[in-house]
Amino acid sequence: MKARYLAFFSYIGTRFRSSEKLWLKNKKHYPDPESVQGITEIGLLKLKSLIYPNFVLSSRTDGGVHALNSTAHFDLERYGSNIYNPYDITHHLNKFFYKNDISIYMKRCIRVSDDFDARRWAISRKYLYRFAVLKKDLPEHEHIATLIPIEEWKRCHFLRLKNFDIEKFKEGAKYFPGYHDFTTFKRFDKLTQHKHNRRLLYSVDVRPGASRTVTEGRDNCFDYWEVEIKGRAFVHNQIRRMIGALMSVAIGKIPPEEIKVMLQVPSKNSWYSFMATGPPDGLYLCDVEYNPEDLVYKEESVDKTEELDGDSE
Template identity: 40%
Template sequence: MNRYLINLSYIGTQFRGIQKSQLKGSVIEDPHTVEGALEIALKKLHPINDFKIKISSRTDAGVHALHNAIHVDLERHNGQLYSEDTITRQLNRSFKSQALPVRILSTRLVPKSFSARLHAKSRTYIYRLGVLKPQFCDKPDAHPFNRFLPIEENDRCYFIAHPHFDIEKLKRVASIFVGYHDFRTFMAISKGNPKQLEPSHTLRSIQSITVERGTCMTLSFNRDLVEHFYDYWDIRIKGRSFLYKQVRRMVGAWIAVAEGRITERDAYEMLTVPSSHSWCEQSQVVPAYALYLCQVEYDPADLTIPLDELPRPTSTKQTSITTN
């Protein structure tokens, strides 16, 4: 049995999330989740073991990933290793044939003790904003169903229109969230986990938060028009782990401050008085479709296979198979 780290990216629009639905005794294939699509593709490698996919970072329905990771144990019928390139190629071929928006970035043989989730040093998310410029906000065509929106950005960016949106306020309030805090106020309770009535551990450390000018993802034909109407902003958040919907709730609170619906003091109290009762109702959870998991980082030492686990080919033929 050998363990593989599989790095992947996907567009989350058509998926219910990365994780399969946990139905008792269910063995039904689930192509509507990223995990389910991976499972179907991995079965085409014909491993002889009943494998279980272990996910580094769970993403909700609609959330995208430029880089996520899973690990899985696979055993071939002849006892030889699967070539890392073969796994990457075969999975991508399977996703292509099913027209699924999933792409394997790389596959790597890792130690049998490696965990894609537990060994992750950090996870970086970006939330993309498209802000209508103030001079257009008071016009009749500023309404969401009247104003111009680039079709290429549909379900890729959160577009907002507010005449007094203040990006400097957003930057300022976001900065106080860096560091080690109790983020209980910003945690949602998962409907799929009824036992999770009261979180037992809500302390998390955010390593960095930056708010930078973003760019539109449109064709050149549309770009001038898009940049005429909108300013783009990328909110980048890096930490080792996050609570359920924590990023989207934090960003929602920061936008509420930038639009003047709540004050910076309100946001500060939401952070420093951790409780579900501290959540300001004038804030809102921002949509999933503008959130991207951009990077999962690992220590190279954790990916290095110890000498006693290195494959020992028994023939020249096997050597050519196991060497990548």
């Protein structure tokens, strides 16, 4: 009997090339241990389903980006009228990840309707970007790399920035919420340049952060900040380029109002060459939200699929 499942899982993205498998023409079902999707499919194959367990991600992230709660759906089929128990799938995958030293943790699996789509049925996604700025009163001759706590390595973006002003950063961030064309903030790709880049951002919240370190005294060298961004979906590199632009605002290279102009004139030419895309280390996919009733298994359900380019960060 065939059944569809929704998986809730976390991962540390440092070792992965990306969350999604490389796209190879006419080779959809192939092993790819360098991606979150690929290595999870390798684990699911060990259940010996009658069909290939295509692990369909709700959100695509680049290499180095982490996830606290991502989702994906997949189908499994076995002989007879029985289905795979969701608890057993969760246990099996976590055992596989642990045994092979893979930085993925399966939180739970549930059975969902056969037409459920983890990507298209998501009503919102929430991301968090963590960064830390070296305090101004520290000696300039000391290299920033010697001050980063080991517990935060590849978990937060550390910077030494002169004249960093968090209030300017917040002022620039106020222009992002709303329905905009984010072409300026998208990584240019000839294959996708003709797709529309209009997205709805619900909120952008800039707040003080905290160190996750237990190394005594090391976290006192930095001021930690967090940027929480919630929206329906995102274009490729959108959040990291938003952070890069706001960093330029914070150090006075562009005024906060320039963010509004970059949104009003959506073009790759509106992106300033001196602005750097924020590195993936500080980016976390925090949550993917669904309507609660959509998570209840129904033998017959209405097709809710709609045209949407999906989420890619």
